[in-house]
Amino acid sequence: MICPSCKSDKTAVIDSRDVDLKAIRRRRECDDCKYRFTTYERVEPVKLNVAKRDGKVEQFDREKIIRGIKIAANDRISDPMVSDVADEIEQKLLELGEPAITSKKIGNLVISKLKKIDEIAYIRFASVYKNFQDIDSFEQELVKLKK
Ligand SMILES: [Zn+2]
Structure with a gap:
């Protein structure tokens, strides 16, 4: 994940938690500028x-x-x-x-x-x-x- 602030690719996940059964929220921090941001990961619906x-x-x-x-x-x-x-x-x-x-x-x-x-x-x-x-x-x- 690229840092939205300084575009560095050295970012780390500092916290993860389930939002619900289909999503997870991750708190991330940039190693270079220490900027913190949040990402969400969702399950992609399967096509039948x-x-x-x-x-x-x-x-x-x-x-x-x-x-x-x-x-x-x-x-x-x-x-x-x-x-x-x-x-x-x-x-x-x-x-x-x-x-x-x-x-x-x-x-x-x-x-x-x-x-x-x-x-x-x-x-x-x-x-x-x-x-x-x-x-x-x-x-x-x-x-x-x-x-
Ligand atoms: Zn940064």
Whole structure:
């Protein structure tokens, strides 16, 4: 780190402390002119890539998850709750650390989450997401739900 006062490159960290989970504050001092200054280090947000069914890769869009859940929930789940679900899923995807996550995996995460929150929203989302080929698979899903 270059001293902002005299441009010397001989500066030292004299104190470090965490500001929050994503940032650290460092107090620095220039060896040459003794000027003291503060720097902040932040975690750069990681970009998530999604591999779609047709093989195309696009950037993860949190809003898409929110829209999907809202359509399925049809006002059965409050907006803050939908937002929480989207946050939780985004966090899980980041933890996976994969270069490109399949849209299927994301869909399954949403499905398993909705299952715990609202059964109607769950079945609606699952029916759209899994693209049920026939009425049998839809009924199988309903049977599983009843258990
Ligand atoms: Zn200096």
